[in-house]
Amino acid sequence: ILNVEQSPQSLHVQEGDSTNFTCSFPSSNFYALHWYRWETAKSPEALFVMTLNGDEKKKGRISATLNTKEGYSYLYIKGSQPEDSATYLCAFSNTGNQFYFGTGTSLTVIP
Amino acid sequence: NAGVTQTPKFRILKIGQSMTLQCTQDMNHNYMYWYRQDPGMGLKLIYYSVGAGITDKGEVPNGYNVSRSTTEDFPLRLELAAPSQTSVYFCASSYQARTYEQYFGPGTRLTVT
Numbered sequence: 001i002l003n004v005e006q007s008p009q010s011l012h013v014q015e016g017d018s019t020n021f022t023c024s025f026p027s028s029n030f031y032a033l034h035w036y037r038w039e040t041a042k043s044p045e046a047l048f049v050m051t052l053n054g055d056e057k058k059k060g061r062i063s064a065t066l067n068t069k070e071g072y073s074y075l076y077i078k079g080s081q082p083e084d085s086a087t088y089l090c091a092f093s094n095t096g097n098q099f100y101f102g103t104g105t106s107l108t109v110i111p
Numbered sequence: 112n113a114g115v116t117q118t119p120k121f122r123i124l125k126i127g128q129s130m131t132l133q134c135t136q137d138m139n140h141n142y143m144y145w146y147r148q149d150p151g152m153g154l155k156l157i158y159y160s161v162g163a164g165i166t167d168k169g170e171v172p173n174g175y176n177v178s179r180s181t182t183e184d185f186p187l188r189l190e191l192a193a194p195s196q197t198s199v200y201f202c203a204s205s206y207q208a209r210t211y212e213q214y215f216g217p218g219t220r221l222t223v224t
Contacts, residue, residue: 043215044215049210051210097159097209100153101153103153
């Protein structure tokens, strides 16, 4: 069984706070790491796909980093807004063409 | 573009019944995936396809079958439904391999009683 772990499981922050979450994955046979944003009653939507050690991606106030050697990725949200409230999923893909999702970090931004 | 569509949205099955979950994408994507999501668990890959006529097992394929006769369609077949198959099922597609983002359908909520 291949484990992808996300922490924390849930998070409540005040509007304007910056926050970050962690995704841990096996460091062997790495191929790609995906981040998705999942709002209630909707489908997951892609934020980033990262493939290289040291990759950094940014989209507006959200950014992500990747360390394939130690098997972790961080997602950062700067100046959280209520519309950032969602579950953030990471998914690890190995050389075997499989995808393994974490259970997600549920973020609630309090106005 | 409609993106990825799934039918039905909801379904209740009795134990032992069979059904097909439909998935269609209009983005000309080569890769398609079926996931299930159980409460408190992450999405689990059931089957995937890298193109018409080619399918392969994911992490949890038992109790399911798939086919891919066209680029657009990727139906998931449940034979002899069991309560353990109660879940929310998501279909997804991507342009190419694992370095491309996946686009998800709205999901099908299935209850087996």
